[in-house]
Amino acid sequence: MNATSEPNTNANVAIAADKLVRAVPLGDRTLTILDDVSLRVNDGQTLAIVGASGSGKTTLLGLLAGLDRPNSGSVSWHGETISTLSEDALAKKRQGTVGFVFQSFQLLPALTALENVMLPLELASNPDAEALATDWLKRMGLGERIDHQPRQLSGGEQQRVAIARAFAASPSIVFADEPTGNLDTDTGNEIVELMFKLNRDQGTTLILVTHDLELAARCDRFIRLARGKVVSESGAA
Amino acid sequence: MNWQLVFRFVKRELRSTEARILVLALAVAVGSVGAVGMFADRVKAAFANQANVLLGADAMISADRPLSDDFAAQAAAFDLRTTQSTRFGSMVSKSSGSGDAALSDVKAISAPYPLRGVIEVRSADGASSGARGARVALRDVPKAGEVFVDERLASRLDIKVGDTINLGKNTPRVSQIFVEEPEIAGNFLSASPKVLMSIADLASSELVGPGSRASYRIQVAGPRAEAFTAAIKPKLGPGQRLETVRELRPEVRQTLERSEQFLGLAASFAVFLAVVAIVLALRRYLKRELDTATLFRTLGAGRRQTLLHFVGQFAVLSLIACAVGVALAYAAQAGLAFAVRGLFASELPAAGYAPLVKSFLTGLVLLLGFALPPLVALASTPPVRALRRDLPAPTGGGVIASVLGIAAVLGVVLLQAQDLRTGMIFVGGIVALVGSATLLAAAVLWGVRRVTRSRSKKPWQLGLANLDRRRLSTSIQIACLGLGVMTLITVGFVRADLFSAWQKSLPPDAPNRFLVNIQPEQIDTLSGMLKERGQAAKFYPMVRGRLVAVNEKAVSSKDFVEDRAKRLVDREFNLSSSESLPPGNALVAGQYGGDTESGTLSLEDGIAKTLNVSLGDRLTFDVAGEKVALKVTSLRKVDWDSFRVNFFALIPKSTIEPLPKSYITAFHLPANDGKTLPMLVNAAPNVLAIDVSEIMERVRSIVEQVAKALEFVFLFTLVAGLLTLYTAVVSTQDERRYDTAVVRTLGGTRSQVRSALIAEFSLLGLAAGVLGVLGAVALTWTLATRIIKVEFIPSPGVWLLGLLAATLCTLAAGWLGTRSVLSTPPIQVLRENA
Structure with a gap:
């Protein structure tokens, strides 16, 4: 089948991907990582991308999040094609539109929890960066730890800081790459609860990559990738 | 640019080892250039002042005809003290004597005289017992109607204080018999007894008129004498000459030049070592910054915004390091001057600020020369690296970085060496050494591959195999450690052997x-x-x-x-x-x-x-x-x-x-x-x-002072050298700690890990030692035979010691930096590096 996963066309589309192809040169041949993938995700929906290692999940996430560019095909956010934007215009676009939660937290070790959360706000020249960041950390239950550096925080706490950073700039879409991959089961569950709660409260669209089928099952929809193609999908569109 | 963000990052970054080592390396570079430059300038000025005593001034304009007042006016514009004199030969006889006359070297002078040094007379002590009194300074010039004659003339014509002599049409009274007056430069083989008279009596003596062979002179002295001579030189007319002590006395000139060379060389070494430390520290620092750049890009910062942030961050870090370096330089040179305070006849002349400015700019040029191109590349980090950490770091700035970096180093070394020839020998040496380092590293790695080919590896073979896996790092480390070892051996050699060879050329029993x-x-x-x-x-x-x-x-x-x-x-x-x-x-x-x-x-x-x-x-x-x-x-x-x-x-x-x-x-x-x-x-x-004992004494004292000064400068170079060696060893510490943790996780015992690390660091140290010693032999031979021009004395003992010290120091520093991994749970190390 042509790897597509079509959502309800009448709803407001947050992300649309059309015939995405991503290939990289490997010696004298080309390795196709993603092959002709199309999908749509509506505003406020949650989508899980699952698949075995090397199936192309993270590559797809990178393309959807505008961190990487497809060899062919296009990605649009809220109806605006981002694949054709210049590097800097795309960066600017990311500033107000998307947030990220990474498996390895990606906090800057030299900065405090507060400064890490402030960073995207400051890059977007938000004058209320400190107040917003403080507020978000308190919401994450980290009010007492805002001046701590990442190495002084547990894995779960670090991921909560990362979540605060992702939501602080009020993005409309949040991308999460294996958000529980580096955490034990209990902490992972806590983080998942938190993310879904925030997603509901903020009305954001959540796209996450995971190995965890239980986590995937909690999403509105999930798609399964194998060898760069969408091989199955489930859940309501 | 968001300066608030920049300053916050700088504040936070300064907590990291990487940033601290970078700042320290840059501060030491700036400090070395500044301290050595300032101290050398002060010492050189002191030497020059002492040498200028031989001329009685810092410079002199002389002419066959009276000089126009313009020269004195121009000297005044340079804030110089001036004095005018007329020098000529004349027969002198005692008014009431046998009529014996002696051809004398007569100088008509006016106060102030002399501008440098003093007129020396015998003290009255012991005169009654017939012994010769000690030399004391006379702070006076002959008044009108008076003359000073030297001991030689007094003894030849039996002149005593109070006698009158025939000098042209005048018969002035001898008011002083002097031992020596400063101006002893010039052709001493034609030295005649000296007479000093007042310039006020010159006209009435009728000794100097049209056609007579007299030398009309203006002597000048002051801190800006060199600038004045440079400005005045092109304006000299026919028959007008500019004389400095360097031009007049070859032995003094040669001694001064050698002193400057020694101090300049020591400074060049310090700079060179610090440059190596900067390059290594920068490499490690930029690696750390890659994650920050990735995150910036992911969170929506464009290339320009990212670049501006990093350039701003680097500029602030550089300014901090340069300021620390300048403060360090000022304190160090003051300390040096204090330490050598007893060695100089007079207090060292005040330090000029030019070397500080030079060192500050050197720091900026060095860091930006090396850092700017990699920063441009850093700003282009693809944001997708946030998801794919295994993506290679952007290398766009590589070639430009190398060219700019090399240009910066060459510029600084040439500037520091002061003369093109020495600078080129330095630069040639560096190029040859980097080439040799590459070849040697390739040979070492080839050897490593051969001994680690067996399937079941012993722990030490695993250690050596690590060197092969990190080929680029290994080559860079061998080169940098080798440069450090080479420099330290060379400085030691310059300090000891070259210097004693020079001192030997002026033995205590040299003819006087x-x-x-x-x-x-x-x-x-x-x-x-x-x-x-x-x-x-x-x-x-x-x-x-x-x-x-x-x-x-x-x-x-x-x-x-x-x-x-x-x-x-x-x-x-x-x-x-x-x-x-x-x-x-x-x-x-x-x-x-x-x-x-x-x-x-x-x-x-x-x-x-x-x-x-x-x-x-x-x-x-x-x-x-x-x-x-x-x-x-x-x-x-x-x-x-x-x-x-x-x-x-x-x-x-x-x-x-x-x-x-x-x-x-x-x-x-x-x-x-x-x-x-x-x-x-x-x-x-x-x-x-x-x-000539006076001149010799001055030359010998200059040589001794240079020796002492060099000892202190050497200490500074030593600090720079040790910092370089440490930076070189710790530059791959993170990788090593991670690798070691993986090995321990996989069941490697402590003793296996220890053997692997010892083998790795020993070979690294040995290779660096070989390179350093070979480099040092070549460099010292070149310095001895081509620059300082003294006999090259091979010292195999020092070479062997250098080799041994390089191996042991590398092993010790490497071991100290990595051993904590043996007592840290591997999971902690792995988590830190996740």
């Missing part, structure tokens, strides 16, 4: 008295008397001749542009002969004829260049009315520091034999020997005895 104008029949008597006192003095024949033609074409001073050449042609050459090349002379071209061929001439290389004469040219001298044509058959370099009897021109014995000649000899007279000289002069009253 010259006897001139010895007649042939007096040689046996004088030689016998000297032999009795253990002095085997050699007597050299001396013929005075004026250069009248080159290649049969008549020449006069007008044919030459250079001042020195004009002076040489104006005055008489001292021609001598020697059967073999005299000691302290080295042949640079042609064959030294000795006595084998008549009509040949061996010229000192420098003078040949000044006169634009080369091998095969024919020079004609007028010797007492007789024309003597000589063909240049050899050129010699003369070691003027030695204070031996040296001649610009040597001719064969057969040529000199028929010419009217006198002899000259030199010997060493201990300071407390007051009898020998009068005895010799009594035996040969026509002989002129010249005391």
